[in-house]
Amino acid sequence: MNKFSEISPYEMSGNPISAIGKEWMLVTAASENGADFGKDYNTMTASWGGVGVLWGKPVAFVFIRPERHTFSFTEKGDLMTLSFFSEEYKGALAVCGKKSGRDTDKAAECSLTPRFIEDSRGRYAYFDEASRVLLCRKLYSADIEENRFIDLDCLESYKNGGFHKMYICEITKVMDR
Numbered sequence: 001m002n003k004f005s006e007i008s009p010y011e012m013s014g015n016p017i018s019a020i021g022k023e024w025m026l027v028t029a030a031s032e033n034g035a036d037f038g039k040d041y042n043t044m045t046a047s048w049g050g051v052g053v054l055w056g057k058p059v060a061f062v063f064i065r066p067e068r069h070t071f072s073f074t075e076k077g078d079l080m081t082l083s084f085f086s087e088e089y090k091g092a093l094a095v096c097g098k099k100s101g102r103d104t105d106k107a108a109e110c111s112l113t114p115r116f117i118e119d120s121r122g123r124y125a126y127f128d129e130a131s132r133v134l135l136c137r138k139l140y141s142a143d144i145e146e147n148r149f150i151d152l153d154c155l156e157s158y159k160n161g162g163f164h165k166m167y168i169c170e171i172t173k174v175m176d177r
Contacts, residue, residue: 003177004133004175004176004177005175005176005177006173006174006175006176007174007175007176008174009051009058009134009171009174010058011174012051012132012174012176016050016051017050019084020046020047020048020049020050021047021048022047023084023085023087023090024045024046024047024090024093024097025045025046025047025049025082025083025084025085025093026043026044026045026046026081026082026083026085026093026096026127026130027043027044027045027046027049027062027064027070027074027080027081027082028041028042028043028044028070028080028081028083028125028126028127029041029042029070029073029074029076029077029079029080029081029125030073030077030079030116030122030123030124030125031073031076031077031123032076032077032122032123041073041114041116041123041125042069042070042072042073042101043070043083043096043101043106043107043125043127044064044068044069044070044096044097044101045093045094045096045097046062046063046064046082048063048164049061049062049063049082051134051171054168055139057139057170057171058170058171059139059168059169059170059171060082060134060136060168060169060171061166061167061168061169062074062080062082062136062166062167062169063144063164063165063166063167064164064165064167065161065162065163065164065165066162066165067161067162068100069100069101069102070101071165074138074167077122077123078121078122078137078138079121079122079123079124079135079136079137079138080124080136080138080167080169081124081125081126081133081134081135081136082133082134082136083126083127083130083132083133083134084130084131084132084133085127085129085130085131086131089110089112089129091110092110092111092112095109095110096110107127111129112127112128112129113127113128113129114126114127114128115127115128117135121137126175130175131176131177132174132175132176132177133174133175134171134173134174135171135172135173135174135175136169136170136171136172137169137170137172138167138168138169139168139169139170140167140168141165141166141167141168142165142166143163143164143165143166144163144164144165144166145163146158146163
């Protein structure tokens with residue numbers, strides 16, 4: 001596998017709407033220590049989100065339902081990654097979206113290789129097979145609330161599950177192939 005190169009968030013190529021909405025991404029968060037390898041992080045597939053600039057920083061917008069196992073990891077720490085993959089990994093991302101990390105070692109089942117980067121703020125977890133990884137640090141979070149919807153048609157997305165929590169995260173590093 002080719003090594004990652006670090007690029008500026010402003011140098012990212014491609015269409016982020018297509019990359020998130022059609023190709024999907026893995027949102028991954030790790031605990032601060034690696035004492036229980038394999039259970040010290042979790043990942044989930046996401047097809048909602050965005051990237052842009054806010055407060056003078058390159059940011060990613062991430063949405064996670066509280067009932068997801070990954071949610072507890074994102075709540076405990078300030079770091080997460082967004083990993084993007086080539087088309088050949090679409091099946092693996094489908095598995096990571098359907099199965100819970102509470103019951104399954106999704107990385108092992110999908111032949112994904114977890115990697116970790118530690119810094120003074122905590123640990124980032126990502127996958128070696130990704131084609132691009134955004135390392136992110138939480139700046140802001142808020143619960144999506146039913147009474148704040150202007151377009152009530154959007155509530156259709158919540159007929160089978162709880163409301164998401166939104167995280168606005170600074171993109172601290174982009175690793176690209």
